[in-house]
Amino acid sequence: MRREPTVSERISREARVVGLRGFTSPSLEAVERRRMQLWILAAVLLVALSTGAVALSLLDAPFTGSANPGILRLAIVLLSIAFCVYAIEKELHLRRLARLLVDERVLTTALSNRLHEVSLLLEAGKAMNSVLELEVVLDVILRGALELLSGTSGSVMLLDNAELVAASVRGNDRARGRRVPLGEGIAGHVALTREPLLIEGPVTSEDFPGHEPREQTVESAMCAPLMHRGEVLGVLNVNADHGREFTEYDLRALSLFAEQAAGAIANARLYETELQHVAKLLELDRLKSEFVALVSHELRTPLTSILAAAETARRPELRDELDELIEIIVRQGRRLSTMVEDLLTAARLEKDATLPAVTDVDVAALVRLAARDFEVAGRPVVVVAPDEAVARGTPDSLRRVIDNLVDNAHKYGAPPVRVVVEPRGGSVLLSVIDAGPGVPEDKREWIFERFARMEDNRDDPGLGLGLPVVRGLVLACGGAIRVEDGAGGGAAFRVWLPVSERVGAGRQAT
Amino acid sequence: MIPRHPRVLIVEDEPDTLLVLRINLDAAGFVTSLAADGATALGRIEEERPDVVLLDLMLPVVDGWSVLADLRSRPAAPRVVVCSAKGSERDFAQAEEMGAAAYVTKPFVLEDVVAALWEALIRPAPAWEPNREPGLLPGWEG
DSSP states (O other), X not given: OOOOOOHHHHHHXXXXXXXXXXXXXXXXXXXXXXXXXXXXXXXXXXXXHHHHHHHHHHTTGGGXXXXXXXXXXXXXXXXXXXXXXXXXXXXXXXXXHHHHHHHHHHHHHHHHXXXXXXXXXXXXXXXXXXXXXXXXXXXXXXXXXXXXXXXXXXXXXXXXXXXXXXXXXXXXXXXXTOEEETTSHHHHHHHHHOOOEEEESOOOTTTSTTOOOOSSOOSEEEEEEEEETTEEEEEEEEEEOTTOOOOHHHHHHXXXXXXXXXXXXXXXXXXXXXXXXXXXXXXXXXXXXXXXXXXXXXXXXXXXHHHHHHHHHTOGGXXXXXXXXXXXXXXXHHHHHHHHHHHHHHHHHHHOOOOSSOEEEEHHHHHHHHHHHHHHTTOOEEEEXXXXXXXXXXXXXXXXXXXXXXXXXXXHSOXXXXXXXXXXXXXXXXXXXXXSSOOOGGGTTGGGSTTHHHHSOTTSOSOSOHHHHHHHHHHHTTOEEEEEEOXXXXXXXXXXXXXXXXXXXXXXXX | OOOSSOEEEEEOSOHHHHHHHHHHHHHTTOEEEEESSXXXXXXXXXXXXXXXXXXXXXXXXXXXXXXXXXXXXXXXXXXXXXXXXXXXXXXXHHHHHTTOSEEEESSOOHHHHHHHHHHHHHXXXXXXXXXXXXXXXXXXXX
16 A cells, blocks of 8 residues: 655655755745745746737837748747746645645644643653542642643542542532532433533523523633543533633544543552552551450459468468458359450451350250359359250350350349340340340440440450350351340340251341 | 558459458468458548558459559558559559559459558658649540
């Protein structure tokens, strides 16, 4: 395929034809000068030839003998015609050259305009990517777009749950924070169709359903979608007034700009997500350090009693106190053992939330056993249970669930503490109900979280692992747990445990 | 002049530890009285004017730091031996700055507790600073 000669190639070819050889691209002035020269030459020659012709006819007779006047005339006429053809041909080339030169000038201007825009675009791109805070990024984007397109006002709207929210606004403070549902108004239309839009003249709500008439007059407006990896992040609006009218060309520039802007917004969002993630990790790290401090303190407390009691028991003069000292050692030893058990269970459940060797367990018998132990320890429990209520679990873990819930009821609630066991079709419902102040609505999920206690009451003894361990064990058995208001106003912890062959079919607490 | 049977107030929220301390301090020749929280401790100090206070820091209602701060604002306050499971350098420094005569960490050896109490009794009474407002002391930021 033959290549179309470029404008500059055509210019140099035409220039050679008209004899402007010294130039690769002659100036328009040089071409005009050459045209003027051609016209003067043509005028002079024509005058000379006509003068010759007139002279010939006047001096007709005396020279008839020397030459044939007919031939001479013919020669003059032919010479004139030949020159005219030459002059016309040159003129045509010169005209073409002049037109090409004008074209080239226009192209150069357009190119330099484009270069200016590209450099603005590049600058704006650099500026948007040099900051990471979303708010600043949006401001840089809007400022850049208005500068690039000589707009007077504009906004960046970000998509938030099928609504566009004006996140950054310039030149029109009333629009700040405005929310537009997807598909409504100009912005909503653009976000839905994902096509940039150029609007000339006033906009009515007929053109765009849901469009709100503007307070200030806008003569020309553009709106481009902010797309990143095939996803609409929002739209970029630019408005102009005072005689400025946007063109298709401006719309293309805005679209290019919007592409870059969307990338910058996506980066800023990523950065913010990352920051939040880091903050969360730091918080978790802080809680863990505090937890370690709490654990070491809480383990030392029973250890102190045990060591001091043992040391005292060794002194012969204090033999009278021996029974009580041994009682202290046993009691505090058990307390220590419970704490260690809770710690190990919590750590194990954090790694792997399943229990080995789940089997059928008689919850009713387990509750009666636990109640007897609590009775001995001076913390009576009222038991309401059938003769037998078999559920899936392990005896150790279900016993821990009962112990921790009853212990919790005594610690944070008030007597009487009731434990109710009811078989319910696919599950066994175990309730531990106290007559204390109950658990406020907004804390019913939170109390099962690890570290929850540390954020609340730091004076309480214990590790705060009781309820997290209970929930972990119940879930590991395939059951569910939640806390409700008891009939008497206290807290009612309800545990659903699955029944044989139907592990996991227990009613799920929501 | 150190009394032959100095009066000691034991402030400790763990009943078993409280009991063992009482048995031992009785045997060591002290006259003991007990408190399980900071508010009771302050009341008994006012009433009974003990010679020395054995003070736990992590207490319900009013904690040990507050008790120390309160005592500091009183003239003729008893000397204080802190006995706590908290054992960081920061805690030691803060307790000393708040006028504690000695610091015993838990778990403790009973002999050390008795020795610290006697030592506190030998030391001169803490200087009274009347211009210190209680409640504006370190440890309050949390």
